[in-house]
Amino acid sequence: MLEKALSGNRTYWIWILFLALVMLTGGLCYLKQLETGLGITGMSRDVSWGFYIAQFTFLVGVAASAVMVVLPYYLHNFKVFARMTILGELLAVSAVSMCLLFIVVDLGQPQRMLNILFHPTPHSILFWDMIVLNGYLLINVIITRVTLLAERRGEAPPRWIKPVIYLSIPWAVSIHTVTAFILCGLAARPYWLTALMAPRFLASAFASGPALLILLCLILRRVSTYDVGLEAIFKLAEIVTYAMAINIFFILVELFTPLYSRVPDELEHFRYLFTGLAGHARLVPWMWTSAGLSVLSLVLLISPRTRRKVTTLVAACVLGIAGIWIEKGLIMIVAGFIPNPLGHITEYSPTIPELLISAGVYAVGLFLITILYKIAIGVREEMEG
Amino acid sequence: MSLDRRGFFKLAGLIAAGTAGATALPAIDQGHQAGPEPVPSHALHGKRWAMVVDLAVCRQHPGCHACIDACNTAHNIPQIPDPRHEIKWIWEEPFDNAFPSKKTPFIKPELAAGPVLLLCNHCDNPPCVRVCPTQATWKREDGVVMMDWHRCIGCRYCMAACPYGSRSFNWVDPRPYITHINPDFPTRERGVVEKCDLCQERLAIGKPPLCVEACPYQALTFGDLADEHAPVRKLLDERISIRRKPSLGTEPQVYYLV
Structure with missing residues (x-):
């Protein structure tokens, strides 16, 4: 099919x-x-995970979101969702590949990576x-692969693939849960030490991933003859709306505990994010931007008039993805260390090299x-044409 | 048995590969020795090593870095000017930073001002060991939390998990920053995590950790907590001691006498 x-x-x-x-x-x-070491990045003894691990966290969400279709x-x-499902699954393949690459570029000794297996x-x-x-x-x-090959032969997919598909549903939940567990089981980091981490990750994933899929489907309508249908897009937009609402609810719930209990260990991280701490406020504008974008996105999504109109839906998706990307891809990891x-x-x-390496990984994903x-659409067009 | 030319070469190849594999096997086996290393008879034996730091003694000698200097020199700790890339095994912090939960506005001024020596706590319940995906860091039976710089993949999960900031990562090649290389101790390479290993190399030859020996004022005491006659036990029986972040359940084994 590669041809x-x-x-x-x-x-x-x-x-x-x-x-x-x-x-x-x-x-x-x-x-x-590889030559000079990870000192080429902005990470440090104190902030020992940064942009790479944050992108990994964000993209695990995109990968998991395939389950929503x-x-x-x-x-x-x-x-x-008949014409959309394969696109969601392929998006997951691309996103999870980027996740693995982001972990590899973050390793100090990538050539020893297989020690995890040994x-x-x-x-x-x-x-x-x-x-x-x-x-x-x-x-x-x-x-x-199996469903596309079957489609190409004009046959129904083999029966054994059904259980595999069913398995992919809880498996999608597991990837983001386990990723949250990496962070939320560390007593050393009060900012991450919350049982809400995994549910929050899933909510933001189910908002940002399908929003990205909507944008991809709309792009496909432009650059190819493949149309998933507006009905599918608007249905997925409803899912994004619910997920976005739950995501914002979770963030507010998460905020209540430190703000009301005033336990300093936890509160200090939130103060660093929202007001700045001891004159350090590099993330403050990002935090407020993220909050604003997410709320704005939800406003556009909630009203059926704006949700069921392509231009405003695109705006809502872009704002929502941006808000969640800033939250997960910039703030979440770093704030645990400050x-x-x-x-x-x-x-x-x-740093610039760090951003260029990250861009390289994203380019692999986009590629x-x-x-x-191209392959999936080619197969479908062949069958329909 | 008839053997054509092709078959002969196949067979010869198989035999050669087999022989090569067999000779390589003992070497692989040595690399994977799982059992404990043979301990020389003159090594120090303990069931639960611990360290007691007498902050009162340290306070009487401000500016004394004998223990830190000795450790840095012996263990080839690079002196990297950029604080983001620093490697620290034993170092000083103000009281409030060493004991954030003990912050109080009306603490004895000399206590607040005095430095606190920090090092790996060799926790009984070490979170770094729990999170390491390759067992490059592990706890020995005598309590020493060890680090294998040749197995570490540099994922830095242990750094995120350590509540004491005791772990350093080699962000850059450390060797250019070592003024005088001690040939008796390995240097590290970029991309691996390191920390205080309680001078396991000295314990093995019957000597206490170097910082303990280097202190001219006996501010540091090292010993086996399981031995009720050990000086560490005597000190902890007689004086009031605190530990860093005991509420986290890590059971740190560095005790501070205030």
Whole structure:
């Protein structure tokens, strides 16, 4: 089926070339990082995880969100999502690949990465994260490949794939739960030490992931003949609305405990985010921007008039993704380290090489999504045409 | 048995590969020795090593860094000017930072001003060991929390898990920042985490940790808490001691006499 990705118009090739350039730049920066060490990034003794791990966290959510189309389609036989489901599954393949890459670029000794397999350690959550992420990638690769191949032959997919599809539903929940457990089981970090972490991650995932899928479907309507149908898009927008509302509710619930109990260990992290702490306020504008964008997105989503209109729906999706990306991809990880366990404040900003390496990983993801969508759409067009 | 040319080469290849594999096996086996290392008879034996730091003694000698200097020199700790990339095994912090939960506005001024020596607490219940995905850090039976710099993949999960900031990551190649390399102790490379290992290399030859020996004023006492006649037990019986963040349940084994 790969040959379908080898033919395309001018725009397609310009886009591929652009992605290749970004990947190349990221790759060269990564070589530099391998040579000089992670000191090339903005991370430090105090803020020992940064942009890479934050992108990983955000993208696990995007990967998990495929379940929001898979579940209605396969479990409830919701036919409206028929043309959208494969796109959600392929988005998951691309997102989880980026997750794995972001972990690899964050390692100090990537060539020893397989030590996780050589010395399996069930008491480490990272061990389980390795299992669920790779498992999720494998499951989605199998599902999409088998269903597409069957479609191409004009047959129904083999019966054994059904249980695999059902398995992918709880598995999607597991990847974001385990990722939350990496953070929320650490007594050293009061900001992360909350049982609400996993539910919150899932809510923000089920808002941002499907919002991204809506945008991708709308782009496909423009650049190809493949149309998932407005009914499917508006239905998914309803799911985004519920998830966004729950996400904002969870954030407020999370805020109440430190603000009312006033336990300093926890409160200080929130003060750093919302007002600044001892003159350090680098994340304050980001925090308020994120809050504002999320609320604005919810306002646009709640009213059926704006939700069921493509232009305002696009705005709502973009605002929502941006708000959640800032929250998960910039703030969540870094704020756990500020102040540090000794009460010191070391602020963090990613460096240019760090951002270029991250851009490179995102380009890999976009490259994957481009060719995977090209193949899937090619197969469908072939069948319909 | 008839053997054509092709079959002969196949067979010869298999035999060669088998021989090579067999000779390689003992080497692999050595690398994976799981049992405890043989302990020389003159090594120090303990059931639960602990350290007692007498802050009152440290307060009487402001500006004394004998223990820190000795440790840094012996363990090839790089002196990196950028505080973001610092490597610290034993260092000083103000009282409020060492004991954030003991903050009080009317504390004895000399107590608040005096430095507190910090090092790895060699916790009985170490969170760093719990989170490490490769067992590159582990707790020995005598309580020493060890670190294998050759197995560490540099994921820094242990740094996120340590409530005491006792772990450092080699953000850059540390070797250019070591003024005088001690050939008896390994240097580290970029990309791995390190920390105080309670001088396990000295315990193995019957000596206490270097910081204890280097202190000219006997502010540090090292010993086995399981031994009721040990000086550490005597000090803890007689004086009031505190530990860092005991509420987290990590059971730190560095005790501070205030």
